[in-house]
Amino acid sequence: MARIVGAIGLPHNPNFPELAAQKGAEWETAQSYRRAAGELKAMQPDAVLIFTTDHLNTFFFENLPILAIGVGEEFAGPNDEVVTVSRRIVPSREAFARHLHSNAVSAGFDLALVQEFEVDHSIIVPLHFLTPELDVPVVPIFISTHNPPRPSSHRCFHLGEAIRAAVEGWPEPLRVVVVGSGSFSFDVHGHLSPPGRPVGVPDPAWVHRVYEHLERNTISHLLDEATPERFSRAGNVSGEILNWIAMMGAMVGQKLSWINAEPQFGNCYAVWR
């Protein structure tokens, strides 16, 4: 059967590839991504499952699924601007993704089916650093975490559990790494950005709080504290932590092997193996 062999949480800020190119290999953020990429490689993945949030590029307000899964042999991206990153084709695993979709719906998680789709920086930026050769198939699971109403933290954790069960019901012996992508405190073009600035980190204390919960493995407390009220103070994209929470639901007792916080960006990087 397939199994989850590890998990990686990291952000997807669209300017990071450009900054990494400018600042070089010694830049702390580049080092964090490089560390995560090394850990991923060591896990020898046959597939990556990524929980992430589309920024109204794959979807729009005509049809905005709370939960969705991409099912196809491949997908393209980025379909938004990521400076220094050109549009590429990412391989996927269609039959495996279809199995996850079917089993998640049977378990009570009504994922929207997405086919012949493109993705934005929320998937391509992590892949730019994790698998620059795009040599590992990727199945995306989209969680709507920006535009309220968002799914609850507990719902997202249980989604991860359902996905893990579905992975374990797949007959091929695939090694699957689950990725959760997003920032913990970040505001884009909203009223929580600092005066005169387009973006900012309004709630660094929340970043530290989440960091502590991850480090101490007090996930039930994190679920209780990751509320709409907290998101209303942590920035209009801070709900992206729900992608990490779904990832944690999918883990099977892996231990935290490395974590790094970059509170100036509202972000953390972490690996469980």
Place this chain on the structure above:
Amino acid sequence: MSIISVNHLCRDITRDATLRQAFLRDPKGALAKYPRKFTEAERTALLSGDVGTLYQMGVNAYWMGYLARHGLFGLTIEAYSERVRAAAGANMR
């Protein structure tokens, strides 16, 4: 109502450089030609760069911010920031 039209416009001017240039040259004319319906309140707010009112109407901020990044409707990053923050403050009072 049709706030979705404003959301579409904010994304379209980012994705389509030709459309963006048309809006930079002649905002009123370009808005009249843009193939979506707007309410009078939306049209007035857009043409006057009143992003505070649009924010209170529930426009998606992620995309609306690109109006300021591209300097549309007379906006600057600073003016955008001031108006959105003032609108949120007004809501909270």
